Amino acid sequence: MQNESTVQRPHLITPGINFKEVSDIVCKPVEDKTPKWWFIAFTGAVSLLLLLLSMLSYLIWEGVGVWGLNNPVAWGFDIVNFVFWVGIGHAGTLISAILFLFKQKWRMSINRFAEAMTIFAVICALVFPGIHVGRAWLDFYLFPIPNQMAMWPNFRSPLLWDVFAVSTYFSVSLLFWFVGLIPDLAVIRDRAKTKTKKMVYGIFALGWRGANRHWQNYEKAYLLLAALATPLVLSVHSIVSFDFAVSQLPGWHTTIFPPYFVAGAIFSGFAMVVTLMVLARELFGLKDLITLHHLECMNRIILATGTMVGYAYAMEFFTAWYSGNQYEAFAFVNRAFGPYAWAYWIMISCNVISPQLFWSKRIRTSIPLMFIISIFVNIGMWFERFVITVTSLHADFLPSSWAYYSPTWVDLCTLAGSFGLFFTLFLLFLKFLPMIAISEVKGVMPEANPHHGEAH
Amino acid sequence: MKVTNTRLTGFLATTFPKIAFGIGILGAAFLAFFFKQDPHHFYFAYLTVFMIFLTLTLGSLFFVLIQHLVRAGWSIGFKRIAETLMSNSGLMALLFIPIIFGIPHLYHWSNAAEVAKDPLLNSKHAFLNIPFFKVRALFYFGIWITLSRVFYKKSTEQDSSGDPENTVKMQKYSTFGILLFALSITFACIDWVMSLTPHWYSTMIGVYFFAGSVVVALSTISCIAQILRSQGYLKEVLTVEHFHEIGKLLYGFNVFWAYIAFSQYFLIWYANIPEEIAFYLEHFKGTWNTVAIFLVLGHFVGPFILFMSRHAKRNLPFHFAITLWFIFMQMVDMYWFVMPNFNINGFHIGGVELAALSCIGGLYLGTFFTRLSKQALYPIQDPRISESIHLENL
Numbered sequence: 001m002q003n004e005s006t007v008q009r010p011h012l013i014t015p016g017i018n019f020k021e022v023s024d025i026v027c028k029p030v031e032d033k034t035p036k037w038w039f040i041a042f043t044g045a046v047s048l049l050l051l052l053l054s055m056l057s058y059l060i061w062e063g064v065g066v067w068g069l070n071n072p073v074a075w076g077f078d079i080v081n082f083v084f085w086v087g088i089g090h091a092g093t094l095i096s097a098i099l100f101l102f103k104q105k106w107r108m109s110i111n112r113f114a115e116a117m118t119i120f121a122v123i124c125a126l127v128f129p130g131i132h133v134g135r136a137w138l139d140f141y142l143f144p145i146p147n148q149m150a151m152w153p154n155f156r157s158p159l160l161w162d163v164f165a166v167s168t169y170f171s172v173s174l175l176f177w178f179v180g181l182i183p184d185l186a187v188i189r190d191r192a193k194t195k196t197k198k199m200v201y202g203i204f205a206l207g208w209r210g211a212n213r214h215w216q217n218y219e220k221a222y223l224l225l226a227a228l229a230t231p232l233v234l235s236v237h238s239i240v241s242f243d244f245a246v247s248q249l250p251g252w253h254t255t256i257f258p259p260y261f262v263a264g265a266i267f268s269g270f271a272m273v274v275t276l277m278v279l280a281r282e283l284f285g286l287k288d289l290i291t292l293h294h295l296e297c298m299n300r301i302i303l304a305t306g307t308m309v310g311y312a313y314a315m316e317f318f319t320a321w322y323s324g325n326q327y328e329a330f331a332f333v334n335r336a337f338g339p340y341a342w343a344y345w346i347m348i349s350c351n352v353i354s355p356q357l358f359w360s361k362r363i364r365t366s367i368p369l370m371f372i373i374s375i376f377v378n379i380g381m382w383f384e385r386f387v388i389t390v391t392s393l394h395a396d397f398l399p400s401s402w403a404y405y406s407p408t409w410v411d412l413c414t415l416a417g418s419f420g421l422f423f424t425l426f427l428l429f430l431k432f433l434p435m436i437a438i439s440e441v442k443g444v445m446p447e448a449n450p451h452h453g454e455a456h
Numbered sequence: 457m458k459v460t461n462t463r464l465t466g467f468l469a470t471t472f473p474k475i476a477f478g479i480g481i482l483g484a485a486f487l488a489f490f491f492k493q494d495p496h497h498f499y500f501a502y503l504t505v506f507m508i509f510l511t512l513t514l515g516s517l518f519f520v521l522i523q524h525l526v527r528a529g530w531s532i533g534f535k536r537i538a539e540t541l542m543s544n545s546g547l548m549a550l551l552f553i554p555i556i557f558g559i560p561h562l563y564h565w566s567n568a569a570e571v572a573k574d575p576l577l578n579s580k581h582a583f584l585n586i587p588f589f590k591v592r593a594l595f596y597f598g599i600w601i602t603l604s605r606v607f608y609k610k611s612t613e614q615d616s617s618g619d620p621e622n623t624v625k626m627q628k629y630s631t632f633g634i635l636l637f638a639l640s641i642t643f644a645c646i647d648w649v650m651s652l653t654p655h656w657y658s659t660m661i662g663v664y665f666f667a668g669s670v671v672v673a674l675s676t677i678s679c680i681a682q683i684l685r686s687q688g689y690l691k692e693v694l695t696v697e698h699f700h701e702i703g704k705l706l707y708g709f710n711v712f713w714a715y716i717a718f719s720q721y722f723l724i725w726y727a728n729i730p731e732e733i734a735f736y737l738e739h740f741k742g743t744w745n746t747v748a749i750f751l752v753l754g755h756f757v758g759p760f761i762l763f764m765s766r767h768a769k770r771n772l773p774f775h776f777a778i779t780l781w782f783i784f785m786q787m788v789d790m791y792w793f794v795m796p797n798f799n800i801n802g803f804h805i806g807g808v809e810l811a812a813l814s815c816i817g818g819l820y821l822g823t824f825f826t827r828l829s830k831q832a833l834y835p836i837q838d839p840r841i842s843e844s845i846h847l848e849n850l
Binding site: 007009101231234238242245246247248253254255256257258259307311312315316319322323324325359 | 527575576577579580583620623624627631635638639642646655657658659660662663704708711715716719720722723724726727729731839840843
């Protein structure tokens, strides 16, 4: 570990590792025999995925009555899960695009991993609007498809903009991820021992030979995609926040929502990256490439974004009072002390209090503690969306219709099942693709400097 | 490495501050005249100009804090300029005194008779009252002056001692420094600008002023650096690469400003709730609408297109012009935020606005260049100076 009291730049990967060893370490999980724990985990994930599929079938067969929605609370677990998963899907593109533009070299070891997570999280998110509409077989109406009835979606609704925002985000993220993968797929192709493997990876490597011209085009494409993806990171969750904030409902309508949602999304996304990264570097022996320094940097971002989220909570509370609007004030007092106070205080303790522990370097660099805190943050961020969605709705403008919302077993199983979808895809990724960007890591090693080894 | 003069000497160090102070005092004399004519108009004009320079000072403070927080290496050449700008927070505290006298003119909520009539103002009285307002102002300036003094002192000390420990200390202080900064700028904007229209509220207001202040601070830092460079200073530490970097940051923050401004406007427009939309209705009235459109085009659309390319950021004369333009746009922004409370039917620039600008601006620049000439123009012993010099944008 580097000493806190120096101003020297820390080593990004453990010194003494050479280029070949980097390739070996990263390719090992793809090339070696699949470990036993992977099969166990995969079985678990697929079982949950089957649970999701059966819940979705049951839902489509029976109708949304199987959910716990009631009259004032028309947005329940479906929307909460949607926002939760979209949020998780923010870390990857932030790391790959924004940190790239900021020249944060520590991102090189973690970007592939986080980008993959982003894509799988967005896939999970996309399930929910599709079923939230009620009649899933009419989902195509989400898109403005010309039809003989001249029926169009409501272009003035942020829910429609969401369709465009999330699908654009998904496409650009996927493209970004794939472009980054090309040189590494070629590495695996060149190392492949069987013919099938050589062919399959070869197709996806798009004929990459590592020529100077290839690299020039690659770098340019990467920079352009980073520049395109950066505003997307902000726009997606801003538009998700518009779903709530354009309404007149106290608790939903507040101007800070867009940046607050973006900060919250990055916060939850990073927490998920830390959770999975801690496990992966342990299980696959990646400690030389994903060092404690990387984890510490991520924890710092969790601390920063967690504090921003705390700032937004405080501003909302202050303004609810300052506005002098009794309905605003009620919505917030009801959140903290009403029937959903338990959810609110889970949210506050997980999102605002627990990341503050990262002020301490000891906690920031302790693997078990960061693992626990990152899980707390994941829980807290799920509850944040629950609090925003449900507590604002359950006591709406008409006191006679106030009702308490509780999820049904279908709601709970669908949530659990969405984790199955996520982990199934994720485990497949770990098995079949290089989980660290080999070429990018090599690029930030001291040996990559043309002047390396020269006397000054 | 050829080291040119690291100290500011000659015209900018001696004659220019005198001229600036002269303009400032002349402006003050004119202001006194205008004050006699129409104190109400005077206070609003004064607050507008005060906010322009306050946001510049706070934006510079943020620049210094964030560079330490993220351990940036590229920005060392710009740092002393930012440090000197933020050190004007003491001057801003002095310049705040007239606003204290202007409370009855500026803020409805200070009028007991109006508060008694208005249940909304009555409900806010616990926050919006004169003694608490003054105490809060004391707190804000306390935070800003302390932070800027500590960072200025640690940085200039390092010029002679070369102790990297100072950098470590500043990195440590920057963490809670940025927290204090965020809270103080938010509530200062709520107090001094948002409460001009006391019925109106927006949770975004702090972020809006923060975004604008970073844009104006980055522009001013880059602009002053170019002026110094044209006089032969800073050439060994600031090259086109550094201007390219600060240009990118400036461009990014300008888009951020637009994002915040748009979100705030859009959400209020869409929901159309009377107490919120009233703000925009007032600020779109008559020729204020023209100013608002000019702000959108001039602050965002124009620079968004013109300053996007790498060539634009690296073309130093063009870069210089854009920074001047951004400084001007911040003036327009503050003017559009504050003045519709006085000139209800449309914008009108009179002598009092120009007098306030020359008064505060003269004193501000005079103090700035005097302080700048007292120390080296960049932190000559910063441990990351060599990293900064070798910056490249590939």
